[in-house]
Amino acid sequence: MRAILVDKWLKSVDELSVSNNAPEPELVKGQVLVEIKAIGLNFFEILQFSGVVIKIHPETKNTNLKIGDRVFGGSQGTYAERIAVQATELYPILDGMNFEDAAGLFITYPTSYAALVLRAQLKRNEWCLVHAGAGGVGIAAVQIAKALGAKVIATGGSVEKLAVASQNGADHVINYRDKNWTKEIKKITGNHGVDVVFDPVGLIEESMKCIAWNGRIVVIGFVSGKIEKVAMNRVLLKNCAILGLFWGAHREYEKETIPVVWNALLHLFRIGRLRPVVYHKVFDGLENIKDGLKALESRQTYGKVVVRLNSGNNVVQSKI
Numbered sequence: 001m002r003a004i005l006v007d008k009w010l011k012s013v014d015e016l017s018v019s020n021n022a023p024e025p026e027l028v029k030g031q032v033l034v035e036i037k038a039i040g041l042n043f044f045e046i047l048q049f050s051g052v053v054i055k056i057h058p059e060t061k062n063t064n065l066k067i068g069d070r071v072f073g074g075s076q077g078t079y080a081e082r083i084a085v086q087a088t089e090l091y092p093i094l095d096g097m098n099f100e101d102a103a104g105l106f107i108t109y110p111t112s113y114a115a116l117v118l119r120a121q122l123k124r125n126e127w128c129l130v131h132a133g134a135g136g137v138g139i140a141a142v143q144i145a146k147a148l149g150a151k152v153i154a155t156g157g158s159v160e161k162l163a164v165a166s167q168n169g170a171d172h173v174i175n176y177r178d179k180n181w182t183k184e185i186k187k188i189t190g191n192h193g194v195d196v197v198f199d200p201v202g203l204i205e206e207s208m209k210c211i212a213w214n215g216r217i218v219v220i221g222f223v224s225g226k227i228e229k230v231a232m233n234r235v236l237l238k239n240c241a242i243l244g245l246f247w248g249a250h251r252e253y254e255k256e257t258i259p260v261v262w263n264a265l266l267h268l269f270r271i272g273r274l275r276p277v278v279y280h281k282v283f284d285g286l287e288n289i290k291d292g293l294k295a296l297e298s299r300q301t302y303g304k305v306v307v308r309l310n311s312g313n314n315v316v317q318s319k320i
Contacts, residue, residue: 003080004286013290013297016079025084027057032065032087039078039307040104041292042136048304049078050093050102063087072102079289081309091262094269101276104136104304107247109274110261111220112140115198115245116148117264118257120216124149126195127212129185131155131176131203133165134302137220139277141198142168147273153185153194155203157299164302168277176201182209202226204242208234215240223299277303284308 003022010016027033033055040048050072053065065071070093075085093102116122128145132138133154145152146169154165155176162173172188174181186193193212197204200220205228207217215238235242250257268274279301283292289307296305 001081002286004289013293016290016293018286022080025080025082027055027060027084029057029059030061030086030088031084032056032060032063032090033082033084034071034073034090035082036078036080036309037099038103038309039289040106041289041296041305041307042107048072048074048103048106049083050099051083053090054082056087060087065090070099070102072105074106079286081286091266094266097269097276100278100282100306100308103306104276104278108136108304109140109144109265110258111245111247112137112144112198113261113265114247114250114257115218115220116141116144116196118261119243119245120196120198120218122148122150122196125151127151127153127189127192128196128198129153129155129194129207129210130165130170130198131201131207132157132161132223133168133170133173134161135200135223136304137200138198139164139168139303140274142170143274144268145169145196145198147268150196153188155181161302164277176203176206182206185210202228204228204230208238208240211238211240213239217242219244279303279305282306282308285310 001022001024002018002020004016005019005022032053034051035054036049036051038050053067053069053071065087071090072093073085073090075083122128128150130138130141133142134156142152142154142165152170153172154170155174156162156165157177166173174184193210195212195215197207197217200223202222202224204217292305292307295301
């Protein structure tokens with residue numbers, strides 16, 4: 001099997017190399033074998049993928065999966081042609097969705113949904129500010145906020161990214177590199193401010209200047225590289241809340257919410273309220289994963305960066 005094997009610390013992604021003799025995954029109880037068709041890249045190493053079920057461990061129970069099913073999910077070690085993964089970590093690819101579309105769903109959409117619905121409790125007609133509205137979780141947040149009936153302001157760092165956010169439903173777009181962007185938001189909202197802030201960047205301190213009374217700020221991440229120290233007097237004076245969302249930890253602390261979130265998301269995809277957004281350049285083959293990672297690191301991309309694998313269409317018609 002072909003795969004990228006990492007057996008030492010790397011100085012850069014340029015040192016990634018493809019092995020033609022990687023060991024085949026061995027299934028254990030509860031797992032299925034998936035032939036990977038596309039990989040969604042992230043800043044962290046729990047990766048997203050889509051593919052076809054080609055084998056099911058005979059003791060894997062309580063699953064509706066069958067050989068040949070198109071699925072998507074997330075797991076460690078997906079830089080490979082095949083992967084053994086827990087059946088419970090897989091979801092069906094909906095009709096009309098291709099492997100590239102599905103490869104980028106597993107982390108981004110549930111993160112954004114949980115942030116806006118479970119944590120911020122965003123309501124219809126509220127103002128929602130989505131930072132980095134052209135990024136993976138940002139685009140998902142823009143789409144979800146619109147599906148909930150909110151009025152959405154999205155920020156971005158370039159004309160191109162603002163256009164992407166606008167195309168995905170943002171009512172207003174603002175470049176957060178403009179030093180007066182918070183004043184512009186106050187103007188847009190009629191001096192009301194925004195009720196909810198979705199922040200995967202690290203713009204909490206500035207966002208406090210345009211948060212509404214009883215507003216909610218959800219911390220998603222720090223892609224700017226800066227972890228802020230917030231002036232707590234502003235939290236008091238605005239009567240606002242700062243909330244965190246770590247979707248990956250729900251499996252340990254609140255796993256009962258995971259199917260609830262996915263059922264809601266899949267419904268929104270089925271009725272056309274949500275749609276996957278894949279960066280226009282899809283990278284082909286394991287050899288080009290390093291180029292995809294470089295593109296992601298450059299922050300010039302939008303939506304999900306995806307690598308497509310030409311692993312063939314052979315499906316093993318077997319349970320063992």
